[in-house]
Amino acid sequence: MLEARGLGYRKEGRWLLRGVDLSLAPGDFLAVLGPNGSGKTTLLRLLAGELSPSEGEVRLLGRPLGSYTPLELARQRAVLSQNRELAFSFTAYEVAFLGRHPHLEGRERSLDHEKTLEALRRAQALPLRERLYPTLSGGEGIRVEVARLLNQEPRLFLLDEPTNHLDPRY
Structure with missing residues (x-):
């Protein structure tokens, strides 16, 4: 691979x-x-x-x-960086939804929203969905980023210090 x-x-x-x-x-x-x-x-x-x-x-x-191409690459691999920076005040849901971008075919579908909610649930970040991303703690932000990666549905995950800021239970 x-x-x-x-x-x-x-x-x-x-x-x-x-x-x-x-x-x-x-x-x-x-x-x-x-x-x-x-x-x-x-x-x-x-x-x-x-x-x-x-x-x-x-x-x-x-x-x-x-x-x-960047789109082909985004469909194959997802990357979790150790640096968490976002210049816009997106909600946690919107950040997780960014993972669907490589799969959008012109317009978002209800399936894309269903998958986003499921990814947030799997990352134990569903209760954070309405929170603004910049207000999240380090661990909360990592869980939202993991939801974004799961939502991307890649074949390969490349994770840089994925447990950084996470409490032991996560």
């Missing part, structure tokens, strides 16, 4: 990571551990297509990541 071969990223004359090879099949779960500044987020951003590698390549479903 996802492969990286000889992956490296260089910035300002310094290699942030180099020589990464990995292969993930459907159903695989991979956790990358390491100290702060060791390149974990850089690797995730390369695998997501947010950064272009300085060397090597990333392939998703056998295709080079760069050959996907």
